[in-house]
Amino acid sequence: MANDEIKQIWKVPEPTLRRLPWYLAFVKLLKGKGEAYVSSTQIAKEINVDSSQVAKDLSFVNITGKTRVGYEINTLVAVLEDFLGFTIQHKAFLFGVGSLGAALLQDSGLSQYGLDIIAGFDTRRELAGTSIKGIPVFHISEFPACQKELNATIGVITVPVDQAQSVTDHIISEGIKALWNFTPFRIRVPRHVVVQNTSMYAHLAVMFNRLNQLNRRNENYSCGNELCKPQ
Amino acid sequence: MANDEIKQIWKVPEPTLRRLPWYLAFVKLLKGKGEAYVSSTQIAKEINVDSSQVAKDLSFVNITGKTRVGYEINTLVAVLEDFLGFTIQHKAFLFGVGSLGAALLQDSGLSQYGLDIIAGFDTRRELAGTSIKGIPVFHISEFPACQKELNATIGVITVPVDQAQSVTDHIISEGIKALWNFTPFRIRVPRHVVVQNTSMYAHLAVMFNRLNQLNRRNENYSCGNELCKPQ
Numbered sequence: 072m073a074n075d076e077i078k079q080i081w082k083v084p085e086p087t088l089r090r091l092p093w094y095l096a097f098v099k100l101l102k103g104k105g106e107a108y109v110s111s112t113q114i115a116k117e118i119n120v121d122s123s124q125v126a127k128d129l130s131f132v133n134i135t136g137k138t139r140v141g142y143e144i145n146t147l148v149a150v151l152e153d154f155l156g157f158t159i160q161h162k163a164f165l166f167g168v169g170s171l172g173a174a175l176l177q178d179s180g181l182s183q184y185g186l187d188i189i190a191g192f193d194t195r196r197e198l199a200g201t202s203i204k205g206i207p208v209f210h211i212s213e214f215p216a217c218q219k220e221l222n223a224t225i226g227v228i229t230v231p232v233d234q235a236q237s238v239t240d241h242i243i244s245e246g247i248k249a250l251w252n253f254t255p256f257r258i259r260v261p262r263h264v265v266v267q268n269t270s271m272y273a274h275l276a277v278m279f280n281r282l283n284q285l286n287r288r289n290e291n292y293s294c295g296n297e298l299c300k301p302q
Numbered sequence: 303m304a305n306d307e308i309k310q311i312w313k314v315p316e317p318t319l320r321r322l323p324w325y326l327a328f329v330k331l332l333k334g335k336g337e338a339y340v341s342s343t344q345i346a347k348e349i350n351v352d353s354s355q356v357a358k359d360l361s362f363v364n365i366t367g368k369t370r371v372g373y374e375i376n377t378l379v380a381v382l383e384d385f386l387g388f389t390i391q392h393k394a395f396l397f398g399v400g401s402l403g404a405a406l407l408q409d410s411g412l413s414q415y416g417l418d419i420i421a422g423f424d425t426r427r428e429l430a431g432t433s434i435k436g437i438p439v440f441h442i443s444e445f446p447a448c449q450k451e452l453n454a455t456i457g458v459i460t461v462p463v464d465q466a467q468s469v470t471d472h473i474i475s476e477g478i479k480a481l482w483n484f485t486p487f488r489i490r491v492p493r494h495v496v497v498q499n500t501s502m503y504a505h506l507a508v509m510f511n512r513l514n515q516l517n518r519r520n521e522n523y524s525c526g527n528e529l530c531k532p533q
Contacts, residue, residue: 082515083511085508088504088507088508088511089501089504089507089508091504091507092486092501092503092504092507093486093487093488093501093504095486096463096485096486096487096488097487097488099463100463100464100487103464117488118488119488119490155506155507155510155511156506156507156510156511156513156514157503157506157507157510159510161510161513169411170408170409170410170411171409171411173408174405174406174408174409175405177401177404177405177408178401178402178405179401180400180401180402181502181506184502184503184506185506185510186506224513225509225513232327232330232331233331233334248513248516248517249509249512249513251505251506251509254327255323255324255326255327256324256327256328256331257324257327257328257348257349257350259350263516265509265512265513265516267505267506267508267509267512269500269502269505270320270323270324271412271415271500272323272388272415273319273320273322273323273324274482274498274500275386275387275388275412275415275416275417275482275498276319276320276322276323276386276387276388277316277319277320277498278456278480278482278496278498279386279387279388279390279392279416280314280319280386280387281480281496281498282387282392282455282456282479282480282496283387284313285479285494285496286479
């Protein structure tokens with residue numbers, strides 16, 4: 072986790088960065104339909120966010136809307152994709168070619184959003200020399216040499232929980248600058264390293280809990296249908 | 303998105319639900335090391351959260367710590383796994399067997415956390431009749447019949463953005479109660495349906511932005527090393 076001092080230097084707030092891809096997806100849809108302009112009010116209505124929030128979010132991006140017509144769609148798509156880093160390929164190594172790691176190597180969609188995973192590493196000798204969708208898998212001992220040659224900036228961490236911290240320390244020592252952590256372990260990093268946690272299991276936990284609560288709530292109504300409940 | 307009225311009925315706050323899996327991962331590590339007890343202070347220190355917050359989070363779970371020694375680890379692991387819904391298999395269908403969808407079908411790890419994807423659906427006829435890791439893929443037209451027979455509660459959405467809303471409407475009409483949305487599209491659902499958004503691309507955007515800012519910041523110091531900067 073970046074510490075507080077680091078956090079203060081971020082120019083763009085994280086909630087803004089998380090909303091911008093929603094806007095991009097919607098605006099790309101409009102582009103596909105042949106539309107020319109979009110207003111922040113339109114985006115706001117679609118995404119279910121305040122229109123002043125949309126305007127504020129877009130103020131971080133280098134684009135100006137025209138009065139009455141709004142933003143020019145082609146420009147907005149290009150500028151957003153560029154701003155979000157989706158137009159540059161960021162070289163990444165993946166650590167831990169288990170079930171989730173192998174799945175991520177399969178997902179060619181990531182490279183369309185700027186993440187170019189160029190190799191996977193694992194401690195299991197039997198995986199060394201194999202490849203997944205053309206991406207080579209090496210034994211972890213080959214990582215320092217690969218890093219010297221290829222100079223990846225991002226490490227995707229999909230190792231078992233008990234190896235998460237040691238792998239983190241190892242890859243940072245070889246010059247990896249940002250970590251995409253898929254493990255449910257809270258890794259610790261020096262302040263000059265970026266961490267993005269994506270805990271799929273935490274998302275599952277939230278979904279299961281909401282589902283259970285709705286189920287229990289519905290059981291309190293005779294017909295078992297949420298729509299039958301007194302409004 | 304659940305609307306405000308629905309949100310008020312959630313007994314457990316989302317941030318709590320997102321932190322609990324971090325605690326679980328850490329406590330499981332301690333269990334593996336043969337430890338017997340853990341205090342909220344220990345968890346707090348490891349996860350980098352206030353210890354009062356840890357105690358508050360754990361107050362939602364049915365477990366009581368003992369003064370001085372803390373929580374009994376075996377019980378805490380069992381109670382947390384149960385509370386988070388990881389011990390029950392939730393039947394799910396996956397919609398959109400593209401790159402990401404196929405990758406998720408490959409990830410057997412999900413079933414260890416309670417998500418049992420029992421079939422995939424796609425509009426492409428050539429995929430019908432195939433299977434991935436033993437999970438059958440059907441044409442989308444077969445979904446209503448499959449749903450009547452198997453009664454899945456969760457829909458995993460990995461379709462292209464322009465199909466996200468129509469697929470959402472279709473699967474809700476057949477009785478799916480919760481949606482795990484991997485598309486960058488903000489789907490709209492009736493208030494009795496749960497939505498969990500997992501936008502991998504939004505996470506990439508945050509990581510790329512932080513990385514770029516650190517790079518730019520470092521360029522302002524002659525040695526290019528964050529550690530050389532004046533403190």
